[in-house]
Amino acid sequence: MSGWEYAPAPESAAVANLRDRYRMFVDGEFTDGAGTPLTTLNPATGEPLAEVATAAQSDVDTAVRAARRAFERTWGPMPGAERAKYLFRIARLIQERGRELAVLETLDNGKPIKEARDSDIPTAAAHFFHHAGWADKLGYAGYGPEPRPLGVAAGVIPWNFPLLMLAWKIAPALACGNTVVLKPAETTPLSALVFGELCQEAGLPPGVVNVLPGSGDVGAQLVAHPDVDKVAFTGSTAVGKEIQRTLAGTGKKLTLELGGKAANIVFDDAPLDQAVEGVVGGIFFNQGQVCCAGSRLLVQESIAEELLGKLRSRVELLRVGDPLDKNTDVGAINSAEQLARITDLVAAGEAEGATRWSSSCPLPERGFFFSPTVFGDVQQSMRVAREEIFGPVLSVLTFRTPDEAIAKANNTPYGLSAGVWTEKGSRALWAAQRLRAGVVWANTFNRFDPTAPFGGYRESGFGREGGRAGLEAYLDV
Amino acid sequence: MTSEQHETGRVAVAKTCKLYVGGKFPRSESGRVYPVRDAAGAPLANVAHASRKDLRDAVAAARGAFPGWSGATAYNRGQVLFRIAEVMEGRRAQFGTDVAAAEGLGADEAAAVVDAAIDRVVWFAGWTDKIAGVLGAANPVAGPYFSFSVPEPSGVVGVLAPQDSSLLGLVSVLAPVLATGCTAVVVTSAERPLPAVTLAEVLATSDVPGGAANLLTGRAAELGPWLAAHGEVDALDLSGADAELRPELERAAAGTVKRVLRAGRGAPDWTAAPGLERLRAFTEVKTTWHPVGT
Numbered sequence: 001m002s003g004w005e006y007a008p009a010p011e012s013a014a015v016a017n018l019r020d021r022y023r024m025f026v027d028g029e030f031t032d033g034a035g036t037p038l039t040t041l042n043p044a045t046g047e048p049l050a051e052v053a054t055a056a057q058s059d060v061d062t063a064v065r066a067a068r069r070a071f072e073r074t075w076g077p078m079p080g081a082e083r084a085k086y087l088f089r090i091a092r093l094i095q096e097r098g099r100e101l102a103v104l105e106t107l108d109n110g111k112p113i114k115e116a117r118d119s120d121i122p123t124a125a126a127h128f129f130h131h132a133g134w135a136d137k138l139g140y141a142g143y144g145p146e147p148r149p150l151g152v153a154a155g156v157i158p159w160n161f162p163l164l165m166l167a168w169k170i171a172p173a174l175a176c177g178n179t180v181v182l183k184p185a186e187t188t189p190l191s192a193l194v195f196g197e198l199c200q201e202a203g204l205p206p207g208v209v210n211v212l213p214g215s216g217d218v219g220a221q222l223v224a225h226p227d228v229d230k231v232a233f234t235g236s237t238a239v240g241k242e243i244q245r246t247l248a249g250t251g252k253k254l255t256l257e258l259g260g261k262a263a264n265i266v267f268d269d270a271p272l273d274q275a276v277e278g279v280v281g282g283i284f285f286n287q288g289q290v291c292c293a294g295s296r297l298l299v300q301e302s303i304a305e306e307l308l309g310k311l312r313s314r315v316e317l318l319r320v321g322d323p324l325d326k327n328t329d330v331g332a333i334n335s336a337e338q339l340a341r342i343t344d345l346v347a348a349g350e351a352e353g354a355t356r357w358s359s360s361c362p363l364p365e366r367g368f369f370f371s372p373t374v375f376g377d378v379q380q381s382m383r384v385a386r387e388e389i390f391g392p393v394l395s396v397l398t399f400r401t402p403d404e405a406i407a408k409a410n411n412t413p414y415g416l417s418a419g420v421w422t423e424k425g426s427r428a429l430w431a432a433q434r435l436r437a438g439v440v441w442a443n444t445f446n447r448f449d450p451t452a453p454f455g456g457y458r459e460s461g462f463g464r465e466g467g468r469a470g471l472e473a474y475l476d477v
Numbered sequence: 478m479t480s481e482q483h484e485t486g487r488v489a490v491a492k493t494c495k496l497y498v499g500g501k502f503p504r505s506e507s508g509r510v511y512p513v514r515d516a517a518g519a520p521l522a523n524v525a526h527a528s529r530k531d532l533r534d535a536v537a538a539a540r541g542a543f544p545g546w547s548g549a550t551a552y553n554r555g556q557v558l559f560r561i562a563e564v565m566e567g568r569r570a571q572f573g574t575d576v577a578a579a580e581g582l583g584a585d586e587a588a589a590v591v592d593a594a595i596d597r598v599v600w601f602a603g604w605t606d607k608i609a610g611v612l613g614a615a616n617p618v619a620g621p622y623f624s625f626s627v628p629e630p631s632g633v634v635g636v637l638a639p640q641d642s643s644l645l646g647l648v649s650v651l652a653p654v655l656a657t658g659c660t661a662v663v664v665t666s667a668e669r670p671l672p673a674v675t676l677a678e679v680l681a682t683s684d685v686p687g688g689a690a691n692l693l694t695g696r697a698a699e700l701g702p703w704l705a706a707h708g709e710v711d712a713l714d715l716s717g718a719d720a721e722l723r724p725e726l727e728r729a730a731a732g733t734v735k736r737v738l739r740a741g742r743g744a745p746d747w748t749a750a751p752g753l754e755r756l757r758a759f760t761e762v763k764t765t766w767h768p769v770g771t
Contacts, residue, residue, distance in 0.1 A: 110541075142611065144752075237734065244731035249724025251740055258734065331567065428590045442767040449618035453626050453762050458711065459734045468614055469626060469762045477754070 025196030026208025070207030110332030149177030255463025260416030415457025500687020516581025542688030632711030
């Protein structure tokens with residue numbers, strides 16, 4: 001490969017229109033929160049990006065009141081056909097400001113610009129576009145002729161796909177006639193606040209969407225607020241369980257999208273080069289910080305050696321570095337805290353006897369980075385096979401028979417996603433039927449679409465996002 | 478019984494009411510029984526008083542039956558459910574007597590309840606092969622992929638059956654669980670368990686695989702917390718839990734992220750036509766993707 005090095009191709013950070021200070025978005029206005037402002041960092045450098053106002057309990061009360069008022073006076077009574085037009089406007093505005101949003105997302109999250117640009121932002125726009133069309137067709141969704149909205153929906157979202165997760169929560173909520181109070185993640189609040197500008201630009205009535213930055217305690221206050229009718233949470237299983245406990249007995253509607261430990265099963269007849277691409281994308285997309293990441297590779301014993309050889313060669317070619325560089329494959333880990341968790345779990349894998357192999361790609365000197373890592377000789381009892389690492393770390397296990405593959409794949413409390421690689425259609429469908437997971441990708445991985453319901457089995461949470469099934473979460477049915 | 482004896486000179490055969498677990502009728506391992514009285518307070522029978530261990534056995538039976546029942550064709554499951562209705566029809570008189578005694582109804586009222594219960598089972602029998610079409614979807618994704626979504630059974634469902642509606646309420650919560658392909662562990666009405674005991678005899682002779690439906694006579698407050706916290710129980714219907722018990726059980730359910738059927742507003746009207754709510758609550762929508770290409 002020598003002599004064919006890539007020249008740097010950085011996207012301009014100036015496109016993000018970064019400001020020194022960002023404020024909360026409540027009742028159609030940007031306001032100072034009563035909480036202690038936080039500083040959001042660029043994980044690729046470790047340096048401050050901006051100061052962000054945060055909410056206190058009083059701000060949570062104000063935002064929920066504003067959302068309630070908007071639900072009762074403007075958004076709830078508005079005909080679906082009119083609501084739809086606002087959602088179409090928002091979809092268009094996301095597309096029009098797509099480059100700015102992509103760069104902002106990359107700066108705040110650390111993800112490679114090519115992923116923010118080609119995946120996060122267009123898919124977020126697609127979610128608003130898809131749900132806009134539902135707003136005046138809810139009677140056809142299968143929940144009766146006139147399904148009613150729930151009221152005020154609280155959304156609490158994670159830092160791995162900040163704008164996309166916002167879209168997954170806000171688009172269906174608004175389409176169904178609810179108003180929203182959203183709490184973005186502590187480390188990635190910026191794109192949600194710029195989304196507030198889009199709401200203003202779209203002329204959305206005040207209070208329909210409110211954004212409250214802050215840490216977990218703001219989320220907890222919002223979730224527990226007595227005047228919230230519905231909670232949608234995406235994040236860790238531990239926090240999801242806490243929210244389910246908090247809402248016990250309240251009758252509030254809850255949907256949870258939690259962790260995962262997805263199996264990616266490669267059978268001996270799989271097209272190996274394609275499978276390697278899928279396995280690499282499955283675990284190294286977004287630095288592995290994906291709840292449905294294919295973090296357990298289950299490979300049929302007879303091809304394990306060959307596949308692992310190809311896998312290591314491919315991973316060795318991944319370019320780790322500046323997320324703003326268009327040639328970067330693997331960007332920065334979102335925070336020092338997350339990097340520490342990954343480091344801990346990898347150390348546990350080594351201590352428990354798994355064989356570690358990491359790419360020799362040089363890491364930047366500053367910022368939070370972790371080398372793409374593959375563990376061989378993994379046993380099902382090891383922490384690296386059981387716990388969600390949420391980082392660029394793949395655990396490899398082997399199997400001999402299809403039944404053994406299914407048994408190992410299902411041997412987890414999680415059940416969000418799974419992958420199957422085989423040339424035999426009957427086998428792919430057989431495996432897809434038996435995998436206890438909400439999404440099964442056969443001969444592909446990490447595909448998302450607003451028309452395709454997404455969500456978990458078991459401790460990966462309940463409820464679906466996307467499609468007709470996803471509307472249930474925001475309707476009183 | 479005494480008067481009967483005087484009139485006919487025959488001593489009635491007293492019935493010992495047992496549990497229904499794994500297709501068998503065991504006594505409670507605890508050896509406990511409790512007396513059941515009719516609506517007027519006269520003694521009817523002693524029934525087995527299920528313990529925590531009985532509950533664990535029932536969950537194990539339901540888990541063991543899950544692959545077979547969920548893997549059966551929808552056509553087959555529909556026929557088995559219909560068979561339950563057939564056998565119930567043959568026992569209309571006994572169910573009528575049970576319901577009349579349990580709920581304090583007149584013979585005609587009780588007969589109407591029994592008919593409604595049988596019809597309810599028939600209604601759910603017809604759903605087995607329609608759930609996928611109605612709750613599933615072919616997803617028109619923006620790319621060269623075939624993507625479809627199919628509802629699948631959640632697994633083992635723990636059911637606290639309604640306390641008042643001893644038969645119609647019971648089949649209204651049990652039939653949808655079985656129709657989806659889930660298996661059930663049901664704690665019956667504590668004060669009115671005899672229609673459930675008769676239903677267990679129907680289930681045992683209706684081609685329902687052993688373990689697919691398990692009926693425990695006992696107390697919701699005693700068994701509920703163990704059911705709600707059990708790691709092998711995937712979903713809960715808390716119809717039979719009172720307002721004080723329900724929040725506690727919902728909190729316990731969070732430990733394993735169980736699906737909990739949302740409580741309706743006010744007391745449920747079991748005579749009203751059921752919707753899809755229970756079928757949706759105990760299914761998981763699975764989306765499968767495959768590339769399209771030559």
